[in-house]
Amino acid sequence: MDLSHRTITQIGRYRDVNLTGVAPDTLLQLYRQMLRLRRTEEAMLAEYHPADDMRCPIHFCIGQEAVPAALSLHVKSDDYLFSHHRSHGYYFAKGSPLRELFAEIYGKATGASGGKAGSQDISHSETNFYSGAILAGAVSIAVGAAFGFKHKATRQISISGFGEGCTDEGAFWEAMNYAGKKKLPVLFVCENNRYATFSDQLKRQAQDNISERVRPFGVRATTIFGNDTVLAHQTIGAEIERLRNGDGPALVEAYTYRWNSHVGPEDDGANAYRQPGEMEFWKTNCPIVLLGEKLVEAGILNDALVARYETEIAAEIAAHFKFAKESPYPTDTNWRQMNYEDASPLADKLLGVADGGGNFDQNQAEAKLGPY
């Protein structure tokens, strides 16, 4: 059944997290990955303004940890992942180096993009992670990578992470049409968090789900309660397996919620866009809490293990902050080189130099365009 943000709060306390059939190690990996992402975002939130050293827009993803954690267990290093502006979760999911994320946000030369892109445009091409802030554009490029994989008959897949706001754009539907028609190995991951900035999906669209609209394009779609990490893990894992076997494309629509403002740490409550009781519902159903309590019940997780994770993660974050702060700022101002690749090794190898042409006869009539 398709979910709806209109009715989802009627679930109350979500109690369906089901650990059956998932190895304890896997469950702990999911838990630890979420905790690591949450603590990273919290640390950045706390540090964002006081020192004013992170001078770029950051779209925090607290509350939306389940999908990135689930993805991280299934994405391979040679798969490509394309994210929207709320990029940190996907950066985690791709296994890209965290210290380079920190350095990027600080605008340092050691950043993933050399300090040129920041949080919302970060890429780390060594690990095939890319992002960008103009929404459906990245979804379209992900389709192109899937086209390349299919053309080369590899088992690689392309993953596109976005929010429901992106589906307002026509480019998104061009992408659905083509991916479905060509059966491309691309996984569309829609984290439906209801709001495009402050605008409710139902102010912009006739329905508040994406899944039922992509199916007629030939895109298989599953909707899930997006804070159930085990469900996300199983759904995404199964879809990725099918994609690797040539059975694509697929979309997973995960209903979830961002706890923070659209951008930055300030409270955006003055815009009064959230529904009464909504934040309480989603905080009650925090993905880390939902998984954690089941793991404790099952005897897989205990206070000592959580404490160990917390210590390890705190040390890691502190090291990344230190690295970012101590790294040098970029100094290169060779603007031309930054924007153009003048070297052309393939052309050098394959092309010769010809005689320079003869005398062009200018007295030729222009092409006569026939009808049409």
Add this chain to the structure above:
Amino acid sequence: MSRQLSYAKAILEATDQAMSLSPEVIVLGQLVDTKSGIFGTTTGLVDKYGPSRVQDFPVSENLMTATAMGAALTGLRPVLCHQRLDFMIYSLDAIVNWLALWRFKANMKSAMPVTIRTIVGKGWGQGPQHSKNLQSWFAHIPGLRVAVPATAYDAKGLMLEAILGETPTLFVEGRGLYSMTDHVPEQPYRVRFGQAAVRREGKDLTVVAVGLMVPLALRAAAILEKEGIDIEVVDPRTIAPLDRKTICDSAFKTRRLVVADSTWQSFGSAAEIITCVVENLGDKLKSKPARVTLPDSHTPMSRALEPEYYPDENDIVAAVREAML
């Protein structure tokens, strides 16, 4: 006897040779796999290289460009074909927000060798939505190369250079040039970006002519020669990068400048060319620089107005005479 090929055939030959030289080269575009093949520039490629390398595409111009970008990230070298530049406008997001800045944003660690062929119509009532030349828009954007070949020789060499190079390239083809032949060597060869050609040497005035205006400028030169005016004709061949040095060297020699460009006047490439000359040797010019361009108007359909709208060699002759006074 030199080997003569039309502009259209030269583009076909360049694409064919690029596909033959590199298995990563693919061609995407509406109707590229049909017999008529984009006015004959892709005809037969699908038979030779198969449907996986020569693919028709839905009328989804933005996605087509994005698909080429993603494919390029996997190692492919896509060539996109737009039968009319006007349709390409749907892909502005992909070109301007993504393709042009990919290298910059990735801190020079990622390249997107994508070639976008786009054809500018002229004549037979193409009207305001089948004839726009927006070359200047794209030359304005960092990260893109813009080729405006005027001859079959340059079309082939620049096309090969674009496809096998590493910087995304917009390839602006004047449909009026399609039937014009030129000497075109059979071997695959390169024409470098940012290297203008001096089409005719002269001493009295420099005409910088772009794209479709090159043959017209040469015709104007023949007319002016009879009046004792000896003009030099410089063809930039690419407007991004622009060979400012060759242009300025020529203007320094002749001390007079007329720019003939096949796009609108205001904020166009002609303005940039004049600016670069004025910045470098404005106080050395003997007359005011002049532009011969399309008027700042959309293209009329009526055959009564088309000749009024498009400048011809007589307009260039008039501008040169004025500058020589």
